[in-house]
Amino acid sequence: MSYTANAPLLPRSDTSWFTEWRRTLDWGLVAGAVLLLFIGLLMSLAAGPSASTRIGYDDAYHFVYRQAALAAIGFTIMIVMSFLDRKWARRAATMIFFVSLGMMVIVLGIGHEAKGAQRWLRFAGFSIQPSEMVKPALILLCGWLLAQRELYPKGPWALIAFLFYAVTLGLLLMQPDVGQSALLTFAFIITFFVSGLPKRWVAVFAVGGGALAFFLYNLLPYVKRRVDMIFNPEPLDSYQLDKAAEAISRGGLFGVGPGEGLVKARLPDAHTDFIFAVMAEEFGLVAIIVLMAIFAMMAIRGFRASARIEDGYARTAAAGLFTLFSLQAAVNIGVNLAVLPPTGMTLPFVSYGGSSMVGMGLTLGLALALVRGEGTRSRGQYG
Template identity: 35%
Template sequence: MSAEPVERTADATEQAGWTASARSQTAAVVGLLDRPLTSYYLVLGCTMMLLGLGLTMVLSASSVSQLQKTGSAFTLVQKQAMWMALGLPAMWVAARLQVKAFRALAYPLLLLSAIALSMALIPGLGREAGGATRWIDFGFVQLQPSEPAKLALVLWGADLLARKEKLKLLTDWRQLLVPLLPATGVLVLLVMFGSDLGTTLVLLTIFLALLWVIGAPGRLFLGMSGLICLLVAILIVVEPYRMRRLTGFLDPSGDPLGDRYQGMQGLYAVATGGWFGTGLGESRAKWDYLPHAETDFIFAIIGEELGLIGTLVVLGLFGLLAYAGLRIARRVKDPFMRLAASGATAWLVVQAIVNIGAVIGVLPITGIPLPLVSYGGSALIPTLIALGMLLAFAKREPGARQALAARGPGPASRALSWLGLARR
């Protein structure tokens, strides 16, 4: 007997072993994704990792400018840590609320958001930044009311459509749009009076996501999408600084020291990072080359200091967050939870795409922050509350309650028990 058939048999056996191993590993990964608490841990894990990365990068991106302005490199990171200290307990509370509590908060939050957006337009009270009147200046603190308006629209729109679906009213296309479209229009108009196109895009994305999930007819959805595209085009044309941004984006040969300056500096920063980056804290762009490095363009500093690997990690985390949010929306039974989870996921993911797209030069600059990473408490706290809401919904997926009960008490409960303060 020749050695060649024996070698072929050995190769075939080895190949079969590799195939079986790959199949078993794939089955193990699929098994992990099918567990009841997968969504819960994905949302929690991605949130914590993005928060940690964001706090680190805010310190790195703002250290030079804050040292020049205030004499301390830690001014903004201390403020961001304070906002996190307020936002994380709010997220913890939201993760423990009942679904009816979110529905009860929807209408008051929408009304308060509309009032706050109106207050931002009052001369002397509203403050302009980057060409847009986005802030309410209370003296000791400045708030951006358009951020909680996103959460308000998610909750109110989901509650409205869920009630109509329960009453079987959504067979008429007019019931799909009234009063959802007028209310969204009021928020959009108030935001646009403050010249904030980025937030307008996010609000309109939430509106379209709610229509898509509730099952709006294709013609209606396409018609609304076309109308929104036309509206956005008009808003760009009528505002000179937006038109300059758009023409600067479309014309690579434009003035590199004018309207294209920020975008080009962001691209230079990302390109400088290479595969592994220049090292944490070693950015050159933050030395007064890149405007708004700690807010709108923090992704550029990540690309420069942590390289392609760092940017892929950020993209992966947002991808996992999107998967978890859509998984929650698909697995929960309650229509309100399905709509609210979809709306919140669309808000966070589209905002991240628009921010990152502007940094890498594939989308025009709109001035919206990168969720959980960019500096800013007005954006951070509503985002954490929305993620807490997703955690609350994840605990209501099939089998999740049983899995949580089998897991036993968490660290907080064990600590309270040790102190004699836990419920008996």
């Protein structure tokens, strides 16, 4: 019985950089990202027109066109980053980190303010949120720094990594952006844990994190209000969470049908933070289970690939990057299900948002670069 390949096979003698990239790239993760991007485009058709009407745009498909362009940009960034080897991934992340950090400083002075937060830089009709780029860059840079302890045990690598994290955290809290601060902190702790977290640092993180959470809850009224929405919602205005719950309950098992959702017209941020609720209403429980399964598949596949890497830098940084990606999805879904306080986080590759799309493309692209070959081949020292 003969077998004929449907596509030309790559000869083993072909060692070109493109062939090497094709052989070692995790196409399962790429397929998951593409599925999420297509779901995002579909949901922009569902939620975009009502959002355009509510905001006052003349073109009902304003957000649909922009979502398509942003999806192309996010996908391109992901693929371009995946071409990098581990040395150049670290170099690119270092440059992105310091540029983004500088932009975050500028934001505090001349940044655009919206909903009580000053997080964006606006120019030529576009806005950018530097914190979306600084997160993956910081995690990869810290992963490299922490791995240097294996080569140079006497160096202050952990202290340098912690200082970079502390400066970034401080700038985030000054915006303020408590949700992204918590996300970054958790990813940083996972990165530290994978690198071999000393016992004394466990106490530092536990005490410091608990004290910071206590002070933020008591010092920032909007943090207290959002947390109380979950634990004591009766006296508070929980309009968004109530509408999200209404949308999810109306969807039932198979939804009310594409474009037939009613709650999205009355739900603020339906095309961004609460796109999950819109999907639940129009496509039902089955659809959101499939969506969550895609995120779960990508998280499990990513963490398994990270665990197989022998290179300490790549293993540590990849684990932190996949934590950023998967935890942001979990937080967004948790907010829509009213089990977590509203945070303003988007659903990766699905929600509308230019900075979020760029940040997620960068996060997953750098992670793909680090797990190329799924840790089966050594790439030498840490670059």
